[in-house]
Amino acid sequence: MSDTAKVSAPPRRRKSASKRRANWFVASFLVLPVALYLILVLSPFAQAFQFSMTNWNGTNPDYKFVGLENFxxxxxxxxxxxxxxxxxxxxxxxxxxxxxxxxxxxxxxxxxxxxxxxxxxxxxxxxxxxxxxxxxxxxxxxxxxxxxxxxxxxxxxxxxxxxxxxxxxxxxxxxxxxxxxxxxxxxxxxxxxxxxxxxxxxxxxxxxxxxxxxxxxxxxxxxxxxxxxxxxxxxxxxxxxxxxxxxxxxxxxxxxxxxxxxxxxxxxxxxxxxxxxxxxxxxxxxxxxxxxxxxxxxxxxxxxxxxxxxxxxxxxxxxxxxxxx
CATH class of the missing domain: 1.10.3720.10 (MetI-like)
Incomplete structure (x- = not known):
């Protein structure tokens, strides 16, 4: 029984390693879309939250943090x-x-x-x-x-x-x-x-x-x-x-x-x-x-x-x- 287990173990390790490589391969294709989504979609949302707590007028780079004053x-x-x-x-x-x-x-x-x-x-x-x-x-x-x-x-x-x-x-x-x-x-x-x-x-x-x-x-x-x-x-x-x-x-x-x-x-x-x-x-x-x-x-x-x-x-x-x- 133990001999059988020892013989079958290496294929499982090879299968696990192959699965990890496949996951990394798939993830490599997601890096660019996810990065673009973070930059073009989530980043403007974050900036809107940031500017809502300032006195920014839309053009002047010198603005101050005012907290919840605008709200x-x-x-x-x-x-x-x-x-x-x-x-x-x-x-x-x-x-x-x-x-x-x-x-x-x-x-x-x-x-x-x-x-x-x-x-x-x-x-x-x-x-x-x-x-x-x-x-x-x-x-x-x-x-x-x-x-x-x-x-x-x-x-x-x-x-x-x-x-x-x-x-x-x-x-x-x-x-x-x-x-x-x-x-x-x-x-x-x-x-x-x-x-x-x-x-x-x-x-x-x-x-x-x-x-x-x-x-x-x-x-x-x-x-x-x-x-x-x-x-x-x-x-x-x-x-x-x-x-x-x-x-x-x-x-x-x-x-x-x-x-x-x-x-x-x-x-x-x-x-x-x-x-x-x-x-x-x-x-x-x-x-x-x-x-x-x-x-x-x-x-x-x-x-x-x-x-x-x-x-x-x-x-x-x-x-x-x-x-x-």
Whole structure:
């Protein structure tokens, strides 16, 4: 017995040495990507934390450490009520409305394009022209944010040449001469409509791909049992797409918190009127523009922890056991 053990020991040592060499070989390919990630991604985060505790103006290399003074100013001065509170409020509204609207519309369109048509030969199919509709809905994804903003500026024009006013005029609705994005009570809604419009196509294709992985036999069995399309959606499609929906919710939450580009392009005073569309990104931009880079970094740190907390809560609250097919 001992002789056998002695004979078998060297191969195990050779195997262990071979495994270590393989691990070092794989690690050698990770050195450059990890180094680039540390330099280009994590380093700016660390610098933002550092500058948020200084009086840096963005250009002067001679700055002083002031501790938490910038955060104290944000929460105790007029900046809190004029800038920070409206921005947090608007971002919170976007965080709820945009993901809900995009996911609901994308799921509906994906379901219709995959199993919403008439059944043929006992098999459930999508509506006619599904491939064309996928291309049509996905089209906004090929446009840049700037192009989308300019396009919807033309739609929201306050005169008779604005597409929205022209459509309303057909039905006898008077023109909104003050402008759709010049009304503080409407501007945020108008921006969120654009955000939903520009995002639905991508997530429709995303959910369509996820639905394609669901075996057709499950739908056919439900159809034989007499289930309606609504019952099929809520009892089969929705539970099996839960992980995809959770992922979409997280990414859409990040998009909602990062809506500054559209706000900057489409709204008066890049967040107006009367701070009606102010977002956290706009507050950061205003501080940078006014030579208060350290305050902008402090706002960025607040937004970082706000986003991190929300994503952690989303992951925790939506955690469940995987459904096996």
């Amino acid at each position: 104290k100013k944000l929460f105790t001065s007029d900046l809190y009520s004029v800038y920070l509170i409206p921005a947090l409020k608007h971002n919170a509204i976007m965080l709820i409305v945009v993901p809900l609207a995009v996911i609901a519309l994308a799921l509906f369109f994906a379901f219709m394009l995959n199993v919403g048509g008439k059944s043929r030969g006992g098999r459930m199919r999508g509506v006619g022209g599904s491939a064309f509709y996928k291309i049509l809905f996905f089209f906004p994804q090929v446009l840049s944010v700037v192009m989308i903003g300019i396009l919807w500026q033309a739609i929201y024009r306050s005169d008779e040449y604005g597409l929205l006013n022209a459509l309303l005029a057909i039905f006898g609705v008077p023109l909104k001469s003050s402008g759709w994005v010049s009304d503080p009570s409407l501007v945020l809604v108008m921006v969120m409509i654009v955000m939903v419009w520009s995002s639905v196509g991508f997530y429709m294709v995303y959910f369509s791909s996820a639905m394609a992985s669901i075996p057709a036999e499950i739908y056919e069995a439900a159809m034989i049992d007499g289930s309606s399309r609504v019952q099929t959606f809520f009892k089969i499609t929705l539970p099996l797409l839960f992980d995809s929906i959770r992922t979409a919710w997280i990414y859409l939450g990040i998009i909602a918190l990062d809506g500054f580009a559209l706000v900057f392009i489409m709204t008066p005073q890049q967040g107006g009127p009367d701070h009606g569309s102010e977002v956290m990104g706009g507050v950061m931009y205003n501080f940078f523009s006014n030579g208060q880079a350290a305050m902008a970094c402090a706002v960025g740190v607040i937004l970082f922890f706000f986003t991190l907390t929300l994503m952690a809560l989303s992951m925790r609250l939506t955690r469940r056991e995987n459904v096996e097919l």
